[in-house]
Amino acid sequence: MEYDAVVVGGxxxxxxxxxxxxxxxxxxxxxxxxxxxxVPVLCGEGISQRVDKWNMLEGTRWIASKMDGAKIFxxxxxxxxxxxxxxxxxxxxxxxxxxxxxxxxxxxxRSGADIMLNTxxxxxxxxxxxxxxxxxxxxxxxxxINANIIxxxxxxxxxxxxxxxxxxxxxxxxxxxxxxxxxxxxxxxSNYCEFYIxxxxxxxxxxxxxxxxxxxFNVGIGVLASLSDSSLPLKLLNKFISNHNExxxxxxxxxxxxxxxVAKPVETVRDNLLLVGDAARHADSITGGxxxxxxxGGKIAGETIGKAxxxxxxxxxxxxxxxxxxxxxxxxxxxxxxxxxxIMLDFDDKTLNMLADSLKxxxxxxxxxxxxxxxxxxxxxxxxxxxxxxxxxxxxxxKKA
Amino acid sequence: xxxxxxKINIKICLACGGxxxxxxxxxxxxxxxxxxxxxxxxxxxGICIKTCPIGAIKxxxx
Numbered sequence: 001m002e003y004d005a006v007v008v009g010g011x012x013x014x015x016x017x018x019x020x021x022x023x024x025x026x027x028x029x030x031x032x033x034x035x036x037x038x039v040p041v042l043c044g045e046g047i048s049q050r051v052d053k054w055n056m057l058e059g060t061r062w063i064a065s066k067m068d069g070a071k072i073f074x075x076x077x078x079x080x081x082x083x084x085x086x087x088x089x090x091x092x093x094x095x096x097x098x099x100x101x102x103x104x105x106x107x108x109x110r111s112g113a114d115i116m117l118n119t120x121x122x123x124x125x126x127x128x129x130x131x132x133x134x135x136x137x138x139x140x141x142x143x144x145i146n147a148n149i150i151x152x153x154x155x156x157x158x159x160x161x162x163x164x165x166x167x168x169x170x171x172x173x174x175x176x177x178x179x180x181x182x183x184x185x186x187x188x189x190s191n192y193c194e195f196y197i198x199x200x201x202x203x204x205x206x207x208x209x210x211x212x213x214x215x216x217f218n219v220g221i222g223v224l225a226s227l228s229d230s231s232l233p234l235k236l237l238n239k240f241i242s243n244h245n246e247x248x249x250x251x252x253x254x255x256x257x258x259x260x261x262v263a264k265p266v267e268t269v270r271d272n273l274l275l276v277g278d279a280a281r282h283a284d285s286i287t288g289g290x291x292x293x294x295x296x297g298g299k300i301a302g303e304t305i306g307k308a309x310x311x312x313x314x315x316x317x318x319x320x321x322x323x324x325x326x327x328x329x330x331x332x333x334x335x336x337x338x339x340x341x342x343i344m345l346d347f348d349d350k351t352l353n354m355l356a357d358s359l360k361x362x363x364x365x366x367x368x369x370x371x372x373x374x375x376x377x378x379x380x381x382x383x384x385x386x387x388x389x390x391x392x393x394x395x396x397x398x399k400k401a
Numbered sequence: 402x403x404x405x406x407x408k409i410n411i412k413i414c415l416a417c418g419g420x421x422x423x424x425x426x427x428x429x430x431x432x433x434x435x436x437x438x439x440x441x442x443x444x445x446x447g448i449c450i451k452t453c454p455i456g457a458i459k460x461x462x463x
Contacts (some may be wrong), residue, residue: 034434042417120432157418157431170422177419177454224455225423231456257454259419 003029003114004309005149006134008121012291013277014153015055015104015113016298017305022111024306029145030105031116031121031136034261038101041384042155042258044180044220045095046193047291056107056295062100064212065091068191074356075349076197094210096219124150124163131164131272149305151274153298157374158258158279168281172225174263176205176288179233180220181241182212182248189215190304191291196240199349203227205288209247219247222260222288223253226343228256234390260288264338265331269319277299282326284334285341293330300325316387336393343389355387404411406461411435413457420449420458 005016005021010032014136021028025164034040045064053059069083069091082089109115118138125133125144133146152160161168195210201207211217217308221237261278262285268275276297283290285334304322308314347355358379362372373391376383414435421429421436429449436457438449445460450458 033431045425098435155418157421157432159421168422169425170425172423172448172452175419175423175452177452178417179454195409205436223447225419225452228451228454230450230458255415257415257419258419259417259422260454261422271447364438 001144003027003145005146006145007151007153007154008149010105011155011277012101012104013294013298015108015280016111016295017151017153017301018205019108019111020299020302020306022113026309029116032117033120037097037105037193041097041256042209043097045097045178045218046092047095047236048092057103058227059263062095062103063098065095067160067193070193073196076353076359080356080357083176094212101247134200149272151276153276154279156278158259160273161279164273166267168266170261171262175226175261176222176260177228177233178220178222178258178260180218180256181252182254183220183247184216184253186215186250188246197352202236204322204345207395252345262288262341265334267325269316271316272314274301274319274322283336296329297326351386354383406460407443408461409438410435410457413455419452423448423452
């Protein structure tokens, strides 16, 4: 088989890459190891409402519920509420990831991309050191596909980058290990995402409660792998649910395990090769969210592939347009949030409680470094020392903006 | 060759891919949507055991 481009992985980043490549006239195929796009779901299913502006998804079938804001709970239970008016377009949707992923794949197919399911890519084909295709296995058949461009959209467990000589191995310090239940029959509804932080509750991560409507909630946990132990996320999640009055009588209709890179992005371009989405470590280090960057990065990757095929140049230099553009769109934020992650990991529960107490009445719509500092100094002057690195960062990013 | 001490219970594995992403030896892969360990590459560091969110990877005590 011959294609211009092979996209390994049919998640959001892969499907969007294939769609925009196909729309630029590229002959492209998506290879997906699973037997159904989007299943099993491996995600908390939250996405920013900024997605509305991007014309990536049609209709509303993929939306489970629309959020009005977020509530963050510190270890002692102090709540900081971010309402829609305060958080602006940063509020989110809770989505059905299976439908969401299939919708993106459908758009890729409609644009002309081929899709092959149940297909495991087992290696790259190299001719005189140059990547010229992939080896794959489907049912009991082994086969090869020749292509000028290979896209690694193969998620957190990505092999494509490694095979091309890019070091994508994550340090345990850079991985959140996750478990999530979907609980139903809960006598309670909400339009707020809830986040619970604390060293005992979820070391180096958080617990989330995302409402899906119809008395159904995603309740999940992420624990930093360097602070975790065998089955610890599941144990801590079970404990949280049994101690939580609204949740403890819920019935589980889904259990999933997950892994989220909270790392700095890697090198994403080589001759004849691109990495997108979680494979490129394009998830946010504070929230673990990776859907928006997968959609934005996928579009840039697809358009870059279009230009490469048009000019018949597949070298690193040509494909680097992709890296330059994603860095401009979200690269700075990924790096900044990685630094914030490192600073926040040093906070003990006492600091988090003081921080929440200072912020619980803070008006985020008037956000400025100065007003934030005032809010902190008034209540807990000792916080200032701990927050110095964070405030420095805010100053820098404010000056840039 | 050191006898590998790590064992994956594929009946428990939910294919999250976490262990594959952190293995410093690239000894783990996803085969038929389950984590698979290549014994000859494994150095028994145990990082994957600690990383598994649901306890599908254990020390093989046999």
